[in-house]
Amino acid sequence: MAQQQNSSRLTLIITIVVAIVLIIVIWPLSMIGKGSVKTGSGDEVDLRIQPVARLELAKAAAAKSDGKPRDGATVYNSVCMACHASGAAGAPKAGDKAAWAPRIATGTAALITSVTNGKNAMPAKGGSPDLTDGEIKAAVEHLVNLSK
Ligand code: HEC
Structure with a gap:
């Protein structure tokens, strides 16, 4: 009897752990397109790639001036x-x-x-x-x- 109680408690714990994992994994996915994790419009994408784009431009300019004339x-x-x-x-x-x-x-x-x-x-x-x-x-x- 005691053993059966233990195993049903184990089942309950596993169920809770699985539920938590599902919430952690699925909830952010459901936020795509509305919450903080946006797929974003063109403007937002531009904004996000801006630092990289600026760096690339700076590199291109630098390559011209300090690279071979x-x-x-x-x-x-x-x-x-x-x-x-x-x-x-x-x-x-x-x-x-x-x-x-x-x-x-x-x-x-x-x-x-x-x-x-x-x-x-x-x-x-x-x-x-x-x-x-x-x-x-x-x-x-x-x-x-x-x-x-
Ligand atoms: C937007 C058009 C344009 C571009 C681009 C251009 N030029 Fe000119 N260039 C002119 C014009 C117009 C004149 C004539 C100016 C005048 O005498 O009224 C001229 C004149 C010159 C002259 C004669 C200057 C003098 O004192 O008589 C030289 C040399 C010259 N260009 C070299 C260059 C070089 C080298 C480049 C590239 C780095 C270049 N140009 C780019 C339009 C241009």
Whole structure:
């Protein structure tokens, strides 16, 4: 008789433990979509990935400035070509010797200054503020070489 009582108490304890485990596991799942554990809208997702995204952007920027400097052709192709390949915004076209001759005659230093500070329709640094002085010089030299 005593043994039977013990085993039914054991059953009761197991039932309670299982119930507690179920509550711990199932209750948070039922909170998805309403309570603290949200699946979230796009904005909330943006907000949550923001620290990571910011870190990635910072890493990308750092890789550009303290990594290897981009060579003239790379800078030209990614930044300057937008205007200087087509002559957009009145930019002297790469390879247009007549347009470049008088500019080249002012000297590379003057051309570099124009690019660094901007000139008329050309924004400072060609609109790419992350360019280093060395990268600007290389891009100017590349553009001049294409055009003389
Ligand atoms: C948004 C268009 C645009 C971009 C991008 C651009 N340029 Fe220009 N660039 C111009 C225009 C327009 C001029 C003509 C400015 C003037 O003389 O009125 C010009 C002129 C120049 C000149 C001649 C400056 C002078 O003193 O005569 C050089 C050199 C030059 N660009 C180099 C570059 C380089 C290198 C890049 C990339 C880093 C670049 N540009 C990006 C529009 C652009």
